[in-house]
Structures are given as C-alpha cells and as structure tokens.
Amino acid sequence: MADTAGIQYEPVAEIGGGAYGTVYKARDTESGQFVALKSVRVQTDQNGLPISTVREVALLRRLEQFDHPNVVRLMDVCATQRTDQETKVTLVFEHVDQDLKTYLERTPAPGLAPDRIKDLMRQLLCGLAFLHSNRVMHRDLKPENILVTSQGQVKLADFGLARIYSCHMALTPVVVTLWYRPPEVLLQSSYATPVDIWSTGCIFAEMFRRKPLFCGESEVDQLGKIFEVIGLPPEEEWPTDVTLSRKNFPPVTPRSITDFVPEINEQGAQLLLKMLTFDPLKRISALSALEHSYFQDEETLTQTKS
Amino acid sequence: RRAPLRTWANACGPIDRWQPVEVDESRMAPVKMEPERRWGDKSGCIILSSFSSCIADGCVEEHVLHGMQGLHSLQALVPSLLRHEIERALEKLNLIEDGVYAWEMFLEMMRTQSWNSLPNADMPRHFTETTRVILVDWLIQVHEMLHFQEDTLYLAIHLLNRSLQLIKVTTANLQLLGMVCLFLAAKKEECLLPEVSGLCYLMDHTYTKHQLLRMERKVLCGLKFNLSFCPPLHFLFLLASIARCSPKVVWMARYLMELSLLEIQCLVFLPMQLAGAALCLSRRVLQEPSTPEGEAAWCLASSIHVGSEPTLLKIMHILASAAAKAHSRETCASFIKFSSSETLHVSRHPNLKNASALLGMCT
Incomplete structure (x- = not known):
C-alpha cells in the first residue's frame, strides 16, 4: 500500500492547516469515497520507525476495530520513506464535511434547541468515555475536531494524534488555541484524561452561547478569564509542581454560571460546573457525566447509544 | 541443515552486547497452588460432565470450530464463582491495572480474540x-x-x-x-x-x-499498522490460575502451546482454544494425582470452554502428535528450550513420546 498510496488517494482540496500539518481531502479511487489524509513526518534513525509511533498508530488501529459510532473511522495507514532520516506516515480517515464550529456558525438565531444540545453532548461524552476507557486521551478537544455528520451524528477526530506528533512538533511553530485548555495544562502541571472533560465543558457552554466561553490571549490571560467565572481556587487546590504562583491572580469569587450561559437549565448548569472544576481529580469523568441527571429526564432523540 | 538460516553458534556472538531484558517475575513464575481454598460451589462440575460426555462421543461439529459458541451466553452461564476467580486471576497475573475492570477486560479478551484470527x-x-x-x-x-x-x-x-x-x-x-x-x-x-x-x-x-x-x-x-493480538499465553495463565495447576502442568502446557506455532493447521484456532487444549493435554500427559479441590478447580476453569470441546479435541490431537515427534525433528528449538531444568525438563517427559497412547487418552 506504500507504493499505491499516491495513486489510491487522489487529493481534491486542502482542508485546513491543522496544528500538525496540512490535511487533505482526497478521493479513494477504489471506492469513490472521500477521505481525509493526515500526514505525519516522523524522524527515523537507523532503527526504523520509532517505537512510540508504532505503538500509538497500532493503538488507533485497535480502537478502530471497536467501530465506535462517535469516533471517526481510521480506514488506512501507510508509511513511505522521504529521506534517510524521515518517514511519512499517512493516516487515512473518513471525511466528514462539517465540524462543530461550522455547525454552530450555520445554526440560525436563536441557536440550538436544548434537546439538540443534549443529544450532541451525550454523543460527545459517549465517544470520550470510549477513548478514556481505552486509555486514550484527546488532549486537544475543540469544536474544530468534533465532526457532525449531515445526520447529526457526532464523531471525534484527531484523538491520540497529539502523542504521535509531539516528537516532531518543535519543528513547526504553530499557534494552538488556548481557549479549551484546562488549568492544569495552562499551569504546565501533570495531566490525564480530565483535560478532555474541561474542554468538553467549554464546548458545552459554547453550544448555548454560540461563542467561546474563555477567549484568552496568553496562558496567564486564559487562567485569569477562567477564574473570573469559577473563582480563584483555594490555596490547597493549587498544584505544587508549577512555577506560576497563585498570588499572580486577583482573589476573585465565583460568579453564577448562568451569568455566562443564561439559556442553560438547572441540571445543565450543575453538570457544566462539575466539568469546569479546577482540580482535575474532582472533575467529573465522562462515564459519570453520562449518568448525570441532566441526561436522565425525558428521552431525547439520540443518534447513537453505546 | 538449516541452509539459508544461520547456525546457532554463528549467531551467538553479538548477543553479549545486549543487556538481558529484565524479566518480570510475576509474569514468568508458574501459577501457585492455594491448597487451603475451599470450594463452596460445585456448579462447574455439571458443566464438566457435559464436557466429558461430548469428548466421549467424539462428536466433531464443524460449525463450532470458528466461534466460541458459549460466548454469547457466557455471562449467563458462568457461576459467580467463576467470575470471581477470573477477576482474581487477572489481577494476580498483572494483566490488568485496575481490578474494577477485570470482568470487562476478560469479556473483551474473549470478544476481541477473534478479530485478529x-x-x-x-x-x-x-x-x-x-x-x-x-x-x-x-x-x-x-x-x-x-x-x-x-x-x-x-x-x-x-x-x-x-x-x-x-x-x-x-x-x-x-x-x-x-x-x-x-x-x-x-x-x-x-x-x-x-x-x-x-x-x-x-x-x-x-x-x-x-x-x-x-x-x-x-x-x-x-498490516495497516494493525499489530494487536491477544496472546494465547494470557489465556493459558488465566486458565491455569483458575484451575490451580501445578508449575509442571503449566510448563508442559507452555511447551505444547509453543509447538502449535510450527503447526500450520493451528493458524485458524483462537488463542483461548489453543490455551485450553494445551492445558488439557498437559494434564493428561502428566497424570498428576487428583485431589477433590484440584478437580473442582479444573471443572470451573473448563466451563469457559463450553461449546468448543470438538475444537479442543482436534487441537489436542495436533499437539500430541507434534510433541511425539519433536525430539527427532531437525527443527527442535522448542524441544531444547523446554528440556532445561528451569522448565522442569517437560519436553523430555516419557509420556510425550508415545503419540498413540496420548491420542488414545484424548478420545
């Protein structure tokens, strides 16, 4: 397939730069289907492809076998050598036209119906719970990589790529949006799957607001904007392994979340606060979020349940 | 004799440069017996009786060859005792990180083993x-x-x-x-x-x-980077742990299972089937004196195989005849490996040489 990759997939258009390099929309000449091609350039030494790449891509392939409805399909992978020091790994994903960002932009006023938001959130959390139970975290969840099909099905994309790309990230200085980053990442503390829940909370709020919740311009600015809403966390919750001191921030008290997300109902507001919890250990998990009372009242029309 | 392939002596040189990989003791150590365990629930034995009667009939149903027939109803079939044993064994074998997910992990092992077959x-x-x-x-x-x-x-x-x-x-x-x-x-x-x-x-x-x-x-x-595989060894250790097998039985089963790698007919079998057959054959070869506790534990472990007895029997036949001629073959790497004292000399066990007797025991 290495030799045929160029022939089998015929590039149609460039779709977005992406943090990790150019993404192409292409047509699979065998099936006629549209696909999204994402290439990673991996440094290769005399021992071939790095272990990390082999393991991470193998993990994505394993996840693929579960055929989860809320995760984008990884249809093919090929590795081609570019130079002695570089191998190009191309991941071939199913192509979905629309991401949550454009979906929200296209929604006419007054915005999405509450039931629609609930359905999108349920699907989003189902996908996340699946990834997290397989020990995969997304790390860069944002409306741009949450795909929404024309049937309204949510599919997570770009998960697990962060680790594949991280080894060569230094080569391409890119601006990655800070808006969906949790405090522990902004503070450069250790982090795990709760990072994705924070991002999900930001996205939850954005579905009602149709604009981002926290639009910081730097790490410190982003943290400041977060504390304006959730309040400055107590000293004992501040991580000890970080350089940025709590004293750098004004001692603000939490404000009501409904000041920022007025359309949200009571259960929704409760869930949102559990997602936007400063301490990652106290933040709600994807599985518990799905059991939250916000989802338990009247049955909404769901695309997927798993 | 291994014409295109380099000889052992020739190849031994550079190995000294590599540091031996640290072997995780808990993974390698044979499963320990726990004789003081009492068995309150003997429901596994009922299942075993159907198991042995099936073997006695020698019924080889082709349709059961590829799927673990019992799997759909596995959850309903297994006594809670077995579930408990599986959870304990997985934890003891370090196959899982968190005991809470042990049962899900086992179901997933059973479900996903066929994906890569x-x-x-x-x-x-x-x-x-x-x-x-x-x-x-x-x-x-x-x-x-x-x-x-x-x-x-x-x-x-x-x-x-x-x-x-x-x-x-x-x-x-x-x-x-x-x-x-x-x-x-x-x-x-x-x-x-x-x-x-x-x-x-x-x-x-x-x-x-x-x-x-x-x-x-x-x-x-x-392979499209698809490198996932649930090794039959995990199933072997799991079964052996539930069945309270002696170290010697486990070593013998490991030897027999390794022989399956050379047998092209074994390609289509599921990891759990290979492990089950190897362990079953190992017990028959070694003929260790049975105890009521040991038999009960074995019954329980066997209940995982409900529905795939004909397949097991078929694999046991293949392994038995492979083991019988292993010592006389030119390709005898496994035979030599498992003849060492660390492996309790299992490959040299006299009972292995007499294939016909072994097969007789199986049928």
Missing part, C-alpha cells in the same frame, strides 16, 4: 509447510537469544502469518520478513530493542539494514 491457513505456494517450520523454528531461537518475552514470540509469528497472507514476498526474502516481524513485535512489546545492525548480523548480512527497514515499512503498510 486468520480466516484460513492458506499460505502462498512458495511458502511450503517445510519452509514455514524452518523459519518459525529459527525465529524461536533468535527470540530466545534476544531474551525477549514469551508474548513477543507469539505476536511475531502471528504477524508473520498475517503478513504472508497480505503481502507478496519472494522466497529469498522470507527470512528477512520473519526477522522484521520479530523486530516489530519487539517494538510493540519490549522495553529494550536490539540494533538493526545486530539483526543483520544474525542473518549473516544476507540483507542490508536498508532492506530490513524497507521491509519494516512494507509490513506495517500491509
């Missing part, structure tokens, strides 16, 4: 059974020399089998393909990797490093 044992025409046996035997030696974990060997042979069905490789490059599969399995499983130059040395520089890395890309693309 081969639909048939068809191999390209130039890759004859003899060639395959020589190559696998050589890989067993290289694997042992590199001090890799046992899982890595099973993964390597699995990758080899799948690669051969998916990509075109010339006869001249078969050895290279085998080495690359072992190398990729190591990249997936091992903490310490050998240098590519060392691997080329082991092949007497028949191939260049460049060729090896090109083959690596070819295999990865052919």
Whole structure:
C-alpha cells in the first residue's frame, strides 16, 4: 500500500492547516469515497520507525476495530520513506464535511434547541468515555475536531494524534488555541484524561452561547478569564509542581454560571460546573457525566447509544 | 541443515552486547497452588460432565470450530464463582491495572480474540509447510537469544502469518520478513530493542539494514499498522490460575502451546482454544494425582470452554502428535528450550513420546 498510496488517494482540496500539518481531502479511487489524509513526518534513525509511533498508530488501529459510532473511522495507514532520516506516515480517515464550529456558525438565531444540545453532548461524552476507557486521551478537544455528520451524528477526530506528533512538533511553530485548555495544562502541571472533560465543558457552554466561553490571549490571560467565572481556587487546590504562583491572580469569587450561559437549565448548569472544576481529580469523568441527571429526564432523540 | 538460516553458534556472538531484558517475575513464575481454598460451589462440575460426555462421543461439529459458541451466553452461564476467580486471576497475573475492570477486560479478551484470527491457513505456494517450520523454528531461537518475552514470540509469528497472507514476498526474502516481524513485535512489546545492525548480523548480512527497514515499512503498510493480538499465553495463565495447576502442568502446557506455532493447521484456532487444549493435554500427559479441590478447580476453569470441546479435541490431537515427534525433528528449538531444568525438563517427559497412547487418552 506504500507504493499505491499516491495513486489510491487522489487529493481534491486542502482542508485546513491543522496544528500538525496540512490535511487533505482526497478521493479513494477504489471506492469513490472521500477521505481525509493526515500526514505525519516522523524522524527515523537507523532503527526504523520509532517505537512510540508504532505503538500509538497500532493503538488507533485497535480502537478502530471497536467501530465506535462517535469516533471517526481510521480506514488506512501507510508509511513511505522521504529521506534517510524521515518517514511519512499517512493516516487515512473518513471525511466528514462539517465540524462543530461550522455547525454552530450555520445554526440560525436563536441557536440550538436544548434537546439538540443534549443529544450532541451525550454523543460527545459517549465517544470520550470510549477513548478514556481505552486509555486514550484527546488532549486537544475543540469544536474544530468534533465532526457532525449531515445526520447529526457526532464523531471525534484527531484523538491520540497529539502523542504521535509531539516528537516532531518543535519543528513547526504553530499557534494552538488556548481557549479549551484546562488549568492544569495552562499551569504546565501533570495531566490525564480530565483535560478532555474541561474542554468538553467549554464546548458545552459554547453550544448555548454560540461563542467561546474563555477567549484568552496568553496562558496567564486564559487562567485569569477562567477564574473570573469559577473563582480563584483555594490555596490547597493549587498544584505544587508549577512555577506560576497563585498570588499572580486577583482573589476573585465565583460568579453564577448562568451569568455566562443564561439559556442553560438547572441540571445543565450543575453538570457544566462539575466539568469546569479546577482540580482535575474532582472533575467529573465522562462515564459519570453520562449518568448525570441532566441526561436522565425525558428521552431525547439520540443518534447513537453505546 | 538449516541452509539459508544461520547456525546457532554463528549467531551467538553479538548477543553479549545486549543487556538481558529484565524479566518480570510475576509474569514468568508458574501459577501457585492455594491448597487451603475451599470450594463452596460445585456448579462447574455439571458443566464438566457435559464436557466429558461430548469428548466421549467424539462428536466433531464443524460449525463450532470458528466461534466460541458459549460466548454469547457466557455471562449467563458462568457461576459467580467463576467470575470471581477470573477477576482474581487477572489481577494476580498483572494483566490488568485496575481490578474494577477485570470482568470487562476478560469479556473483551474473549470478544476481541477473534478479530485478529486468520480466516484460513492458506499460505502462498512458495511458502511450503517445510519452509514455514524452518523459519518459525529459527525465529524461536533468535527470540530466545534476544531474551525477549514469551508474548513477543507469539505476536511475531502471528504477524508473520498475517503478513504472508497480505503481502507478496519472494522466497529469498522470507527470512528477512520473519526477522522484521520479530523486530516489530519487539517494538510493540519490549522495553529494550536490539540494533538493526545486530539483526543483520544474525542473518549473516544476507540483507542490508536498508532492506530490513524497507521491509519494516512494507509490513506495517500491509498490516495497516494493525499489530494487536491477544496472546494465547494470557489465556493459558488465566486458565491455569483458575484451575490451580501445578508449575509442571503449566510448563508442559507452555511447551505444547509453543509447538502449535510450527503447526500450520493451528493458524485458524483462537488463542483461548489453543490455551485450553494445551492445558488439557498437559494434564493428561502428566497424570498428576487428583485431589477433590484440584478437580473442582479444573471443572470451573473448563466451563469457559463450553461449546468448543470438538475444537479442543482436534487441537489436542495436533499437539500430541507434534510433541511425539519433536525430539527427532531437525527443527527442535522448542524441544531444547523446554528440556532445561528451569522448565522442569517437560519436553523430555516419557509420556510425550508415545503419540498413540496420548491420542488414545484424548478420545
């Protein structure tokens, strides 16, 4: 397939730069289907492809076998050598036209119906719970990589790529949006799957607001904007392994979340606060979020349940 | 005798440069007996009686060969005791990180083992059974020399089998393909990797490093990076732990299961079936005196196999005849490996030589 990759997939258009390099929309000449091609350039030494790449891509392939409805399909992978020091790994994903960002932009006023938001959130959390139970975290969840099909099905994309790309990230200085980053990442503390829940909370709020919740311009600015809403966390919750001191921030008290997300109902507001919890250990998990009372009242029309 | 493949003595040189990989004791140690355990629930025995009657009938139903028939209703079938035992065993064997997910993990092992199994044992025409046996035997030696974990060997042979069905490789490059599969399995499983130059040395520089890395890309693309595999060893240790098997029974089963790597007919069987058959045969070969507790534990472990008895029997036949002639074959890497004192000399057990008697016991 290495030799045929160029022939089998015929590039149609460039779709977005992406943090990790150019993404192409292409047509699979065998099936006629549209696909999204994402290439990673991996440094290769005399021992071939790095272990990390082999393991991470193998993990994505394993996840693929579960055929989860809320995760984008990884249809093919090929590795081609570019130079002695570089191998190009191309991941071939199913192509979905629309991401949550454009979906929200296209929604006419007054915005999405509450039931629609609930359905999108349920699907989003189902996908996340699946990834997290397989020990995969997304790390860069944002409306741009949450795909929404024309049937309204949510599919997570770009998960697990962060680790594949991280080894060569230094080569391409890119601006990655800070808006969906949790405090522990902004503070450069250790982090795990709760990072994705924070991002999900930001996205939850954005579905009602149709604009981002926290639009910081730097790490410190982003943290400041977060504390304006959730309040400055107590000293004992501040991580000890970080350089940025709590004293750098004004001692603000939490404000009501409904000041920022007025359309949200009571259960929704409760869930949102559990997602936007400063301490990652106290933040709600994807599985518990799905059991939250916000989802338990009247049955909404769901695309997927798993 | 192994013409295209380098001899053992020749290959032993560079190994000294590699530090032996630290062997995780808990993984390698045979399952310990816990004689004081009492069995309150004997429901497993009812299932066993159907198991033995099925064996007595010798009924070989083809339709059960490929799927674990009992799986759909497994959750309903298993007594809570078995579930408890499975959870304990998985935790004890360090196969899971968190005991809370043990049962889900087991169900997933059972469910996903078939995803990566081969639909048939068809191999390209130039890759004859003899060639395959020589190559696998050589890989067993290289694997042992590199001090890799046992899982890595099973993964390597699995990758080899799948690669051969998916990509075109010339006869001249078969050895290279085998080495690359072992190398990729190591990249997936091992903490310490050998240098590519060392691997080329082991092949007497028949191939260049460049060729090896090109083959690596070819295999990865052919397999679409799909390197997942649930090694039969995990199932073997799980069953042995539930069945409270003695270390000797476990070693014998490990030997018998390794012999299955050389048998092309074994390609289509599921890991759990191979493990079950190896353990069953091992018990029959060793004929250890039975205790009520031991029998109860064995019944319970056997209940996992409900519905696949004919398949088990078929595998036991294959393994028994392989074990009977193992000592006289040229390809005897496993025989030698398992004749050492650490492995309790299981491959030299006198009962193994008499295939007909073994087969008689099975039917």
